[in-house]
Amino acid sequence: MHKSRLEAFSDGVIAIIITIMVLELRAPEEGALSALLPLLPKFLSYILSFVLVGIYWNNHHHLLQVTKSVNGSILWANMHLLFWLSLVPFATIWMGEHFEAIPVAIYGGVQWAAGLAYFILTRALITHHGVDSVLAKAVGRDHKGLRSLFLYTAAIALAFFSPWLSAGLYVVVAVMWLIPDPRIEEKVAEKGHIN
Amino acid sequence: MHKSRLEAFSDGVIAIIITIMVLELRAPEEGALSALLPLLPKFLSYILSFVLVGIYWNNHHHLLQVTKSVNGSILWANMHLLFWLSLVPFATIWMGEHFEAIPVAIYGGVQWAAGLAYFILTRALITHHGVDSVLAKAVGRDHKGLRSLFLYTAAIALAFFSPWLSAGLYVVVAVMWLIPDPRIEEKVAEKGHIN
Amino acid sequence: MHKSRLEAFSDGVIAIIITIMVLELRAPEEGALSALLPLLPKFLSYILSFVLVGIYWNNHHHLLQVTKSVNGSILWANMHLLFWLSLVPFATIWMGEHFEAIPVAIYGGVQWAAGLAYFILTRALITHHGVDSVLAKAVGRDHKGLRSLFLYTAAIALAFFSPWLSAGLYVVVAVMWLIPDPRIEEKVAEKGHIN
């Protein structure tokens, strides 16, 4: 099967997810600068989630660049990833409104599940393309993905001691991923444009 | 006419439908784990609808893979399917908030109508491509579609005796469809990539 | 300029417009069938608007099929059409909640403006393609578009005497357009697939 609709559908869902979070930044009831202050935690949560979801879109983009075709398992592995990403707005808003142990831990739980879903998607793609494919070599052992899962696990535990340290770890994961995956970009560069 | 915009428009509508349901999972007023408990029925309804709408997207994807071109009737048959799918968020939220006979039956009614609309769409496509086309052979007699309509009918009746049994039947339909249609995937595989 | 992004952007905006209207069909506070009754006028408004916006998408689809390229004026003529369509959800909800002279007339006003915007878009496309182009011949004198504007004008005036008669005229316009434009479909059929 062609990958173009999987890309288009994922683009649509991720575009909506990344944009609807901002709907919860409700315009203040008055026009004073001080009225923006209570929105600050929500706004910082929004920035964090915008970046983390943006990272998924970037990596998804890179991953699908080296994908030649898809099958039923890949469609569902992708749907599974979109399911967890669709919970990000809920977790973002809750964390932004209640910066406490449970909401911060739940936020990490959703990110953890999305990270695992992304990992499963890469495996489904490698299985379909073969271990000798450009894709398999480009993804490699995915140390970064496993490291993220480890950091999220630590952040979830930390949330019960200090939500701030926990949120700090989420920022660490974001920074770690912010640079697009050189593994794939190099492989693509080696053989010119794929697609 | 080309099918690409029909695919793009359907992708857009389905992406929005699948994502806006999550907007109704409002973040709790407090940060305790117990505050998530009242959201559980809504969350389970969301998962069910995410999977059912995801199945429509998957099957639509498979169906359009073997489609060569479209005409006016197909555009409207597709619009008719999207209309019923657009009512899924409403039915999901109502069922999630009031797990009682009427909302559970209405949920089944919407799914029943969407199932019928999908069936009509396959017929419009077969009429356009001819009964000897790859598409017609791939879709075949569509036992699975008819079986779903039968199960939804039973579930609607059951809702008045036990909403739980009724919801159980919706899960059965979801599981039945979760595996992408082997009829079409085989036909596509036989003759390589179509599109 | 290529037309593909104009199509994609229009698909996105129309998909959102057609879907967000349903967000206003709020799930009732209780689980009884009688709780659906007060939603009926909103639901009927939704169906009417779904069909009318669906008609725009269909006609836009047909129109862009015979379009070869676009320029700056066409981009803005299209944006202008999308602006008026974006007001349809507002007008739909108001009419659904207050089935009275003013909201029903405003609904007609929005449809009238969208109709005019569509007419302007066809003129911009004909100017760009030349009066001897397939597009110009396919669109012809656009009697149907002018007839719709006339019917909307009548419906706006009628709204002050009888909202029901006025709404009846909106249904007449919908039925009149429901069949995809044979003018363009024939021209496309004559010369095979364009695009």
Added chain:
Amino acid sequence: MHKSRLEAFSDGVIAIIITIMVLELRAPEEGALSALLPLLPKFLSYILSFVLVGIYWNNHHHLLQVTKSVNGSILWANMHLLFWLSLVPFATIWMGEHFEAIPVAIYGGVQWAAGLAYFILTRALITHHGVDSVLAKAVGRDHKGLRSLFLYTAAIALAFFSPWLSAGLYVVVAVMWLIPDPRIEEKVAEKGHIN
């Protein structure tokens, strides 16, 4: 990397941004014409933002027409632009509800940041394509972009003296950009369709 998904994702996000603003135009509680009056400032804010975001989409469209490929920095420069655009609905609604110094200045601040982000995006594209590329020549020194940033700066300062004059400057920027960029359109015209 191919540019098609960057276009599709941007189209999706911009389509959602431009459409969700209208959700805040809530249908009045009664059916009288006078009930529309309090919506007027919100409606004017909506028109302004629709046009300004529409300008971004148009210019983005023109810019990507002369783009051959993208890299990681471009993906993030684009994401950065979408981030600021995603704040436009918030600023629009606040300004529409509280037409006072701070909300009007914040509106300008968001537009200023989006303008800067667009400027950064053009630089990232020029760096990637080389200073001798069609793109670099088409964009040139981008006087219009710099002039907009200057006008936004002035408007932010003016907001504290007169919100009306400040809003007047936003309209000036909109009018200034409303005509699609002749620099790029000419270059495209010179060498036929690029893409």
